[in-house]
Amino acid sequence: MTAHIYQFQTLSVDVSSDGVARVEVNRPExxxxxxxxxxxxxxxCFEQIKHDGAVRSVVLSASGRMFTAGLDLKEALTGPLGKRPDSGDDAARRGYYxxxxxLKFQAAISTIEDCDKPVIAAVHGACIGIGIDVISACDIRVASADAYFMVKEVDIGMAADVGTLQRLPKVVGNNSWVRDVCYTARKVSAKEALDVGLLSRVLPSPEEAMAVAVDTAKAIAAKSPVAIASTKHLLNYSRDxxxxxxxxxxxxxxxxxHNSHDMAVAVMSSLKKQQAQFPNL
Known part of the structure; x- marks a missing residue:
């Protein structure tokens, strides 16, 4: 099978021999x-990872001072969000565009959730706006103690529209808290995010958070890829x-x-007290 090549302008991607893909958003400037x-x-990237049998799990992180400052507001005013087709004052045509x-933006972020491989977000520093959309589409979230979270969209005159309002209530399960942070755009500490269930762990430093995320990804990657992909798919289905x-x-x-050979391999390896070896999907 031809190895997948991951080349992106704003992401750094590395796939290790243990099946863990490390995806890093790389716009620190x-x-x-x-x-x-x-x-x-x-x-x-995540559509490609979905079809890469060599990848068993993913760690999603970011370079520099923070996970993300949110939407690039400069581009929002001058780029595709600010442009309109030549439709004059026709609100319907502008709205259609x-x-x-x-929808295209939503589909891109949803590839994280739709990817068969579990995705672990390792958050440090600020995680603002679109960052909440992204991490709520991930399977597992860990953070460093300096991390903080803000559903910031109301402060720029809009409702979050790429997944936060749909996924965050199901991730956290506390509707009152979700409405609080979405209406006020207030700053949520890592401790509070842990307390409400947005995070599974908080570590003292970004390096320790990344280490825990990678260790978790390695543990997942060692399991049957059939079992892991099935479990993720069934969890997502059952949620809805x-x-x-x-x-x-x-x-x-x-x-x-249940027709997978992985079940027999797992049982025999357990009886022999050996580490099971599973072929890629």
Missing amino acids: ALNAYNTQTWTDIGR HRLFI HSVREGLEYTALWNTLA
Whole structure:
């Protein structure tokens, strides 16, 4: 199989031999603010990872001082968000164009959730606006003690429109808290984010947060890729359906998944007290 080559303008990507892909947003000079190129790269990257059998899990982080300052406001005013087709004062045509742009943006961020491989966000410093959209699409979130979070969109006169309002209530499970932070755009500390369930762990430093994220990714990568992909898919399905629907769908899904050789490999390795070795998907 031909090895995948990951080359992006705003991302650094490294895939190690243990199956862990490290994806780093790399716009430190702009405080990792997301411009059109950034979210386009995110969409392309995670779509590529989804089809790369050599990748078993992903760590998503950012370079420089912070995870992200949010949307690139300079581009928002002068780039695609600020441009309109030559439609004069026709609000319907302007709205149609803008809707297509938002849908494309949403689809790019949703590739993180749709990727079969678990994605672990390692957050340090500020995680503002689009950063919440991104990490709420991830499977697991860890952060350093200096991290803080802000659903900032109301402060620029808009509602968050790329996933925060849809995913954050299901990630946290406290509707009152979600409305509080989304209405006020207040600063949320790492400790508070841990207390409400947005994070699974808080570490003293960015380096320690990254180390925990990588160790978690390695532990996941050592498991059966069939079992991991199935578990992620079924968790996502069950989140959006009733318990009964989730159970019925799981029974149907596992009718096929139980035919995997990975089950026999896992059982035999356990009996022999050996580390199981599973082929890539």
